[in-house]
Amino acid sequence: MKRIEFTKQFQKRLKQRYGHQPKVVARLQRHLQLFKQRIRKEPINDHPLTGRLRGLRAFSVGGDVRVVYEETTDRYLLLDIGSHNQVY
DSSP states (O other): OOEEEEOHHHHHHHHHHHTTOHHHHHHHHHHHHHHHTTOOSTTTOOEEOOGGGTTOEEEEEETTEEEEEEEOSSEEEEEEEEEHHHHO
16 A cells, blocks of 8 residues: 655645644545545545646645645655645
């Protein structure tokens, strides 16, 4: 099973943008559990990105919150979290 890792940028932006919103953090934890179970459709809507972010993927945490990540052969590296406009 691939491991999930967080970049320092991801951790910083999570704290800056959602540290004061415990519901969003709880929803992220629930969606990460679904992600670990390889659930990629509803409710996380995992999808590949295009344009300047080609090669990366993203999934929804609910509402307008997105997580951008990179998938390699042995891990998922979470790169950024934020609203649609903040991460794309």
